[in-house]
Amino acid sequence: MRKLLIWLPLAIFILFLGVFAGGLIKPEGKVIPSKLVGKPMPSFSLPPGLPGKAGLSSEALTNGQPHLVNIFASWCLPCIAEAPQLDQLAKAGAPIYGIAIRDRPEDLARFIERHGDPYRAIGADTNSSVQIALGSSGVPETFIVDGRGIIRRQIIGDIKPEDVPGIMSDLAAAQ
């Protein structure tokens, strides 16, 4: 028994080594979900991101209809990848509102021209303040907001083609 016990510290040491090596070889890419899911949209008012297009305030999201709020930016590469899916959602009747993070009107105009415009309105969040108030930690992210302005779901990262039906049904359920 005693003889075996001598090996215990070494065994524990090797176990620790394994845990640390695992963490180094395969670090967890952690996504940080917003704690505001299930809570009301924070109140905000953003100026238009594009001349000739409406800006976005939180009141616009409490008109009894569910909405998609898409956090994006012209400088964000995955946002290009999700643009066809947003177009598909908009064509299917989903009301999509954009919040453009740290964007200039000229860059935004070029992005919209090249990748399509699924947005009913785009608010310009030039200092990320609304993004931080929403508990969002990157671009792109999409929030499903119900008719009373309660956040129902957060989609972190770009919307893939296979995500579209689920988003449409969640949107219909968020009346």
Added chain:
Amino acid sequence: MTRGLILLAALVLAVPALADSLMPAARYANEQLPDPQQEARAKALMETLRCLVCQGQSIADSDAEMAGDMRAMVRTRIAAGEEPEAIRKWLIERYGDWVSYKPPLDGLTWPLYALPALLLALGLWIVSGRLKRRRKS
């Protein structure tokens, strides 16, 4: 020679793949508050808030744009008279305890605080036992 030149051109012309916006940093992202006392309080808070993009750094250390915007937010709110702990609470309501480098004392984290004291007591007990035995012999 030509191969070397092509290689050099590729190195010089390479554009970093990391996406960053073209906007300049917000005011107070990299600028201190005029009041040194307020700046000290903002700095202390920023060193214990975690950057959301570059997950191993505090927002005081990080060069990420979002960390800069968070620094600007912290400094602006402290200059407006808000308490640092109120700002921390506001962020935890949005991102969870994850965003703070100051772990709260609750049902899940109490062993973190209790274990050092327990291990110290255990060590003292073992040492005192050995000393007593040695004195006897």
